[in-house]
Amino acid sequence: MNSLSTYLILAAMLFCLGLLGVLQRRNLIGMLIAIELMLGGASINFMAFNRFLAPEPAVGQIITLFVMGIAAAEAAIGLSIILALFRQMRSINVERAQRLSG
Amino acid sequence: MMWLFKDPVLAAACTGTWLPFLAMLVILIFTRRNQRLSAGISIASIVTSLICAIYLFTKLFHAGVPVQYEVAWAMTPDLYVPFGYLLDPHSLLMLLIVATIACLVQIYSVGYMAGDPGFSRYYAFQSLFAWAMLTMVIAPGMLQLYIFWELVGLASYLLIGYYYEKYSASQAGKKAFVVTRLGDIGFFLGLIFLMLGYGDLGILNINQAAAGHQIPGPLVTISALLIFCGVIGKSAQFPLLTWLPDAMEGPTPVSALLHSATMVAAGVYMMSRIFPFFAASPDAMAVALAIGTVTMLLASTMAMATYDLKQVWAYSTVSQLGFMVMGLGAGGYFAGVFHLTTHAGFKALLFLCSGMFIHEFHTNDMRVIGQSGGRNLKVPMISMTIGALALSGLFPFSGFFSKEAIMGVLAQHTNKVWLFAGLLGALMTAYYSFRLIFFVALPRKLATVPAEDHGHGHGADHGDEHHGNAYWAMAWPVMFLASVTCVLGFFQAPLEQFLTGGHAAAAAHGAGQEGAGHGMGHYVLLAGAIGCALAGLAWAWVEFGRKRAPQEGFLKKFPLAEILFARRWYLDDFYRKALDTLVYGGLTSLFTRNDRRVIDGAIDGICKLTVGTGRMTSFMQSGMLQYNLLVMVAGIGLVLLFFFI
Amino acid sequence: MSAWFGIEGVAHLAFWVVVGITLGGAGLAVFPRNILHNVVGLILALSGVAGIYLFLGSMFIALMQLLIYVGAICIAIIFAIMLSRPLHLEVPVRRLPKVVGGVGAALVFFLGLLGVIVKTCWQAAPERGTDWSIKTIGDLLLTRYDLAFEVISLVLLVAIIGAIVTAGFSRRLSS
Numbered sequence: 001m002n003s004l005s006t007y008l009i010l011a012a013m014l015f016c017l018g019l020l021g022v023l024q025r026r027n028l029i030g031m032l033i034a035i036e037l038m039l040g041g042a043s044i045n046f047m048a049f050n051r052f053l054a055p056e057p058a059v060g061q062i063i064t065l066f067v068m069g070i071a072a073a074e075a076a077i078g079l080s081i082i083l084a085l086f087r088q089m090r091s092i093n094v095e096r097a098q099r100l101s102g
Numbered sequence: 103m104m105w106l107f108k109d110p111v112l113a114a115a116c117t118g119t120w121l122p123f124l125a126m127l128v129i130l131i132f133t134r135r136n137q138r139l140s141a142g143i144s145i146a147s148i149v150t151s152l153i154c155a156i157y158l159f160t161k162l163f164h165a166g167v168p169v170q171y172e173v174a175w176a177m178t179p180d181l182y183v184p185f186g187y188l189l190d191p192h193s194l195l196m197l198l199i200v201a202t203i204a205c206l207v208q209i210y211s212v213g214y215m216a217g218d219p220g221f222s223r224y225y226a227f228q229s230l231f232a233w234a235m236l237t238m239v240i241a242p243g244m245l246q247l248y249i250f251w252e253l254v255g256l257a258s259y260l261l262i263g264y265y266y267e268k269y270s271a272s273q274a275g276k277k278a279f280v281v282t283r284l285g286d287i288g289f290f291l292g293l294i295f296l297m298l299g300y301g302d303l304g305i306l307n308i309n310q311a312a313a314g315h316q317i318p319g320p321l322v323t324i325s326a327l328l329i330f331c332g333v334i335g336k337s338a339q340f341p342l343l344t345w346l347p348d349a350m351e352g353p354t355p356v357s358a359l360l361h362s363a364t365m366v367a368a369g370v371y372m373m374s375r376i377f378p379f380f381a382a383s384p385d386a387m388a389v390a391l392a393i394g395t396v397t398m399l400l401a402s403t404m405a406m407a408t409y410d411l412k413q414v415w416a417y418s419t420v421s422q423l424g425f426m427v428m429g430l431g432a433g434g435y436f437a438g439v440f441h442l443t444t445h446a447g448f449k450a451l452l453f454l455c456s457g458m459f460i461h462e463f464h465t466n467d468m469r470v471i472g473q474s475g476g477r478n479l480k481v482p483m484i485s486m487t488i489g490a491l492a493l494s495g496l497f498p499f500s501g502f503f504s505k506e507a508i509m510g511v512l513a514q515h516t517n518k519v520w521l522f523a524g525l526l527g528a529l530m531t532a533y534y535s536f537r538l539i540f541f542v543a544l545p546r547k548l549a550t551v552p553a554e555d556h557g558h559g560h561g562a563d564h565g566d567e568h569h570g571n572a573y574w575a576m577a578w579p580v581m582f583l584a585s586v587t588c589v590l591g592f593f594q595a596p597l598e599q600f601l602t603g604g605h606a607a608a609a610a611h612g613a614g615q616e617g618a619g620h621g622m623g624h625y626v627l628l629a630g631a632i633g634c635a636l637a638g639l640a641w642a643w644v645e646f647g648r649k650r651a652p653q654e655g656f657l658k659k660f661p662l663a664e665i666l667f668a669r670r671w672y673l674d675d676f677y678r679k680a681l682d683t684l685v686y687g688g689l690t691s692l693f694t695r696n697d698r699r700v701i702d703g704a705i706d707g708i709c710k711l712t713v714g715t716g717r718m719t720s721f722m723q724s725g726m727l728q729y730n731l732l733v734m735v736a737g738i739g740l741v742l743l744f745f746f747i
Numbered sequence: 748m749s750a751w752f753g754i755e756g757v758a759h760l761a762f763w764v765v766v767g768i769t770l771g772g773a774g775l776a777v778f779p780r781n782i783l784h785n786v787v788g789l790i791l792a793l794s795g796v797a798g799i800y801l802f803l804g805s806m807f808i809a810l811m812q813l814l815i816y817v818g819a820i821c822i823a824i825i826f827a828i829m830l831s832r833p834l835h836l837e838v839p840v841r842r843l844p845k846v847v848g849g850v851g852a853a854l855v856f857f858l859g860l861l862g863v864i865v866k867t868c869w870q871a872a873p874e875r876g877t878d879w880s881i882k883t884i885g886d887l888l889l890t891r892y893d894l895a896f897e898v899i900s901l902v903l904l905v906a907i908i909g910a911i912v913t914a915g916f917s918r919r920l921s922s
Contacts, residue, residue, distance in 0.1 A: 007803070008864045010766055014773055014792070016857035021777035023732050024841075024849030029828055033776050033789045036820060040796045043812075044803075051803040055872035058883045061808050062892055064800075065884075068815045069899045073906035075820045079827040080910035086831040098725025728845070736852040742859030746866055 007048035015041030028082045028092040032075065039071045111161060112171050115187040115240060118154030118201070121147040122232035129226040140222035141212055144229045148205045151236060155201040159194050163600065168306060172242045182302040188242035190306075191601045192439065196239045196371055199446050200364045204232045206579035207359040207450070213575030214355050214457055224264060224353070231257035235364055239371070244293055244303040247372060251289075251336070254368060255282050258360050262352040271351040281345040285335015292328030295321065305375055312382035319383070326379060326386035329372075333390075337369030337423045340397040344673050346420050347404075350412040354457030357412060362419040363450040367442050370426045374442070377435045391431030395523045397424030400671055402530035406537070407657055407667035410466045411456045414538050418493060418531065419449055425508060425527060432520060434511030436598050441504035443597070444590055448492040448501055451583035455486035458576050459542070468538055472545030481577045483543060485584040490539050492587045494532035494635045502632075503591035509631050510624070521627075525634045532638025537655065540646035762802055769795025782828055790821050807881050 014037055021034025043064045050060020086092050125147035129140045162169060172186030208228055215224055234257055238250035256279075263275025297303060299321040300311065311317050333339060338346035349361045360366070373380060373390070380386055398421045405417035422445050430438035459482060460466060463474050477483050492499035495506070505528065512521040645655050657664040669675065772795055775788025793816040800809035888896050 004869055005864055007799070009861065010769070010799070012857060012860040012864065013770060014796075016853045016860070017770075017773040017777050019735060019856060020849055020853040023728055023735065023852055024846055025777070026728075027782055029782055029824060029831070030777075030785055033785050033824065036789060036816065037773050037776055037792060040793060040816075044796060044799055047800055047803045047805065047808065050805075053869060053871045055874055056876045057804075057879050058876075058887050061805050061884055062887055064808050065811065065888075066895065066899055068811060069903060072815060072820060073903050075823055076906045076910040077913070079823055080913040082827055083830055083914050092831050094727055097727070728849075732848050732852050735856055736848075739852065739855035739857075739859045742863060743855065746859065746863045 004048055004052040007044060007051075011041045011044035011048065013041075014038075014044065026093050026095050028085065028094050029079075031094065032078045032082070035074070035078075036071060039067060039074075043067050111158065111169060111189070112187070114154040114157050114161075115171070115189065118151040118158070118197070119187075119233060119236045119240065121150050122229040122236065126226045126229035126233065129222055129229065134222045134226075137221040140225045141208075144225035145205075145208050145212070147229060148201070148208050148232050151232060152201040152205045155194075155197045155236075158189060159198050162189055162191075162194055170242055170306070172304070175245075180301045181297065182304060182307070183245050183297075184243035184304045185246045186242050187240045188305060189240060192375065193240045195439070195443065195597070195601065197236060199443060200232075200235050200239055203359055203363045203446060203450050204228070204235070206582060207355045207454070210358075210454055210457070210576050210579040211353070211355045213572035214461055215353060216572050220264065224261075227257055227260045227264070228356075228359075231261065231360060231365070235368070238368065242304060242306070244296070244305060244308070244376070247305075247375070248286075248290065248293060251332070251368060251372070252286065254360075254365050255279060255286070255336070258282075258349070258365055261356040261360060262349045264352050264356065268351070274345075274348040274351040278345040278349045281342050282335040285331045285333070285342055288328045288331020289335075290332075292325040292331070295325040295328060299325070308376055309378040312376075312379040315382070317382070322379065323383040323385050326383045327389060329376070330380075330386060330390055330393075333369035333373050333427065334393065335369070336372075337366050337427065338397075338420045339369070339424060339427060340393045340400065341673075343397055343401060343420050344670055344677070347413050347416040347670070350410075350416050354412065354453060354460055357416070358450045358453030358457065362415065362453050363446040366419060366423060367426075367446060370423060370430065370438065370442050373427065373430055374435060374439050377430065377438075380430070381433065381435075387431050387433065389431075390427055391520060394424045394427030394429075394431050395520060397421065398428060398527045399424075399523060399530075402527055402534065403667045404670050405534040406530065406655070407664050409468055409541075411459065411468050411471065411538065411542075412453070412466055414468070414534060415449065415452050415456060418452075418534065419445075421527065421531065422449065422493070425505075425524070428520065428524065429508035429511055432508075432511045432515050434508060436602055437504070437507035437511045439601060440507055440594065440597060441501075444492070444500035444504040444587075447583055447590055448489045448499070448587045451485055451580065451587055452489040452493065454576065454580045454583065455482040455489060458482040458573075458580065461572075461576070468541040469545070472542045476542040476545070481580060485580045486542075487539055488584045488587055490535040493535050494639060495528055495631060496532075496635050496639075497632070498588070498591060500587050500590035503594045506628060506631060507594070509627055513627050525630060528631055529634040529638040529641075532635040533642050536639050536642035537646050540642060544647055765795050765798035765802065767795075768792075769799065786821060786824055786828065789824070790817055793817050793821070804879060807884065 018034045018037030018039075018041060021037065022031050025031050025034060046060045046063050046067070050057055050064075054060055082092055085097060089096055122144075125143050128143055133139045133143060168188060168190035170186070170188045172184035172188070175183045175185055208225070211224065211228070215221055218224065231254065234250045234253035238247055238254060241247040241250060259275045259279040262278050263272045265271040266275075293303065296308070300308070300317050302308065302311070308317075312322055335342050338344075346361055346366060350357050352361070380390070401417045401421035401424060405414050405421065408414055408417070422441070426438045426441050426445070429441060458479060459471050459476055462479060463471050463476070465471060465474075488499060492501035495501045509521065509524055509528075512524045515521065657667065666672070769792050772788045772791025772793070776785050776792055777788070779785060779788070793812065797809040797812040797817075800812055
């Protein structure tokens with residue numbers, strides 16, 4: 001539990017699970033959830049580097065805080081877009097949202 | 103501005119050249135509505151230019167050394183392109199000629215153009231011409247000369263097409279512009295060759311270098327021949343000579359100033375300007391000599407067949423320009439320049455006289471003018487006779503001296519063909535000049551005269567007595583030029599001294615005929631030349647002058663020849679044919695086909711390709727967010743694998 | 748194997764349990780097709796991440812994680828689910844190529860990441876500070892990271908206004 005690689009691999013798995021969700025979920029809220037997972041994976045990376053490598057332990061934590069802020073903003077915007085889209089199309093299936101189809 | 107006053111020579115040069123330009127701007131911008139004011143501004147500026155020219159001429163007459171003010175427009179260290187003023191004897195003489203004739207013509211035009219709706223425009227263009235021509239004359243470098251050479255061409259175009267509502271006039275303007283441009287291409291190419299090969303376009307430098315054999319021979323020959331193309335275009339030499347007769351569509355004073363005395367002489371002037379350069383290439387000189395000869399003879403024959411007053415003088419201008427080129431080509435620097443000087447005087451005189459007739463009788467046909475009482479106009483009649491005598495080369499008029507000078511040069515040439523061509527030309531010149539004089543002065547009632555409405559009935563009303571200011575505005579310049587023509591020839595020796603400089607004794611011998619070694623041969627030549635001229639005169643007298651003369655001319659017996667001459671040896675038809683078949687029929691249709699098929703086809707093909715590709719690939723734009731993302735992520739993953747594993 | 752006993756052992760066990768919760772939650776958040784299961788999975792996974800933060804030595808960040816993610820974002824998502832009522836709508840059929848493509852792309856990416864993690868020689872900084880206090884974080888936020896702090900505040904503000912505007916306008920448009 002005290003090796004950097006363990007945390008990094010965990011973070012990578014979390015990130016790739018999130019990625020998988022983003023890629024194949026058709027429910028927009030499901031995609032949003034997956035994005036949160038990806039952000040969590042990235043945050044773990046920061047914290048792990050902060051713990052094992054960084055010269056100043058406060059910096060990684062601050063970055064993680066910023067990531068949380070961004071995540072909150074992203075969630076607010078994303079959810080409002082999802083709501084708007086739902087009102088427009090009576091659906092939150094991302095495959096329905098293809099008006100830009102060529 | 104203080105520097106201007108410190109050097110009066112420079113100040114005079116600047117004022118003399120730029121004042122007409124200012125006049126043009128003022129006329130075009132401010133005073134177009136006020137015709138009298140426009141004419142006043144233009145004439146005031148050209149008179150000032152004339153005063154400046156006289157001042158420069160007298161001030162620098164004994165200077166001996168050329169005065170040069172120049173700014174180097176050096177793009178690279180290997181290149182020297184000067185702009186500014188070069189005041190050497192030759193340019194001073196030409197400056198004086200141009201300023202004088204421009205001034206006289208502008209004064210004359212007050213009478214000739216009176217009441218014309220485009221009066222202000224006319225004077226603006228005259229000022230433009232004066233500016234361009236004066237600046238061209240005193241250019242120190244070939245590039246400046248070329249630029250103003252083209253500006254002079256522009257002025258010529260504008261003035262030929264002055265009556266632009268007349269179709270033939272606008273066509274003639276375009277023709278003059280395009281044809282001279284054809285020669286100018288060669289000129290410019292020659293300059294480029296010279297610039298690349300030698301890197302210096304200063305006139306004095308070129309001349310010195312060529313005389314000192316510092317420029318390689320082939321380069322001199324090639325660039326001299328190319329530059330000679332410019333002379334061919336501008337001075338209406340053999341292949342490109344037909345634009346000048348057409349240019350007579352412009353007002354007569356314009357013909358007098360541009361198309362006989364100064365602008366067309368610019369070609370000859372340019373050639374004499376870099377005469378040592380030309381002289382360094384015997385081949386180029388031989389070409390010039392041949393082309394000058396052909397031009398002179400062709401144009402003389404054309405002049406024998408036309409009944410249009412101005413056309414006769416136009417052909418004669420072409421012929422005399424050919425004669426000058428002959429003189430230069432044969433190596434007679436002074437002879438060519440001197441003939442240029444005297445020709446400027448007497449040809450302007452002839453045109454201005456013709457202009458008085460045309461203004462009076464509203465026709466160009468010499469037969470109609472004669473029958474309407476052309477000889478009642480004493481001033482132009484006498485002046486025109488003086489001009490014709492000078493043109494024929496009869497003593498004591500100016501043409502005699504300059505023609506003799508050229509004949510002397512030709513006689514020194516080993517090949518006597520040129521001399522006989524010159525004598526033949528003198529014969530024909532005298533013939534056609536006096537054919538015209540006799541037609542006007544000694545008319546017969548001829549059945550063949552075309553009955554033009556305004557041709558008859560005018561002569562009786564217009565005696566010498568009741569002429570207004572317009573008449574005298576025209577008469578004074580004519581009389582001045584006539585008197586100049588009478589006396590100019592006697593200034594040959596001082597002019598020669600001035601032009602060739604004291605040191606060039608040998609050149610003077612080559613050019614003049616008073617060299618000690620000629621002796622007897624010289625007098626034979628003199629007699630031959632005068633004999634030819636008198637023979638031509640007598641011939642004309644027999645056919646047109648004497649009482650009960652048929653006034654038909656020997657050409658009537660050779661209808662084929664007459665048609666040939668009248669149609670200008672079918673040069674125009676040849677060009678038209680060549681244009682039609684070669685350019686329009688061949689090249690243009692090829693280009694059109696190329697444009698339609700190849701270029702349009704290629705562009706259409708590209709369009710179709712683009713549209714087709716878009717159609718084919720538009721399925722990728724499925725609007726499926728996740729597929730796009732998927733491809734992107736897979737791509738990033740592959741990049742990661744590629745670079746880090 | 749002595750590490751599996753005693754305090755050390757408990758800590759180890761706790762770590763792997765947390766890892767299990769995290770990955771299991773993540774799986775639950777991604778794979779089931781019922782959106783409420785997903786949210787529960789997300790809550791589990793984020794709580795697990797908070798636990799990981801504890802193991803990485805930052806109590807403060809772990810608490811913030813619980814507070815912001817679990818307490819705020821998950822609740823917002825549940826609100827959105829309730830507003831959009833996806834449960835009552837049709838359940839789309841899964842398409843095999845898409846699933847395969849998604850899994851393939853994620854796998855490629857994961858392998859790439861794994862390669863980077865394994866191949867890279869991680870080197871710690873020569874001098875490492877030991878100051879983990881919240882006070883330092885606060886100091887740095889208001890001094891060195893002042894600008895970033897302000898900017899993120901601004902981003903949050905804009906996001907809130909944007910969310911209101913987006914939702915509000917679309918409501919007006921649809922009605």
